[in-house]
Amino acid sequence: RLCKHAKGLGVPVIINPDAHSLRGLADISYGVMAARKGWLEAPDVLNSLDATALSALL
Structure with a gap:
């Protein structure tokens, strides 16, 4: 649900496995x-x- 909301707002997402x-x-x-x-x-x-x-986004 939050992914769809972020996409709708144009907020980029980072996928992180939080691997230790x-x-x-x-x-x-x-x-x-x-x-x-x-x-x-x-x-x-x-x-x-x-x-x-x-780099274009930054």
């Missing part, structure tokens, strides 16, 4: 699932952008 070990990096899949459920697309997620697109 290498094994925890796999937890990013939960963030990706939540983003998909919230209808986010790659341009809505800051850490999916390339360096050029990211």
Whole structure:
């Protein structure tokens, strides 16, 4: 629900696994699932952008 709201407001989102070990990096899949459920697309997620697109936002 908050993903849809953020997208509607034009607020970029960052997906973070909050990993405390290498094994925890796999937890990013939960963030990706939540983003998909919230209808986010790659341009809505800051850490999916390339360096050029990211620097254009900054």
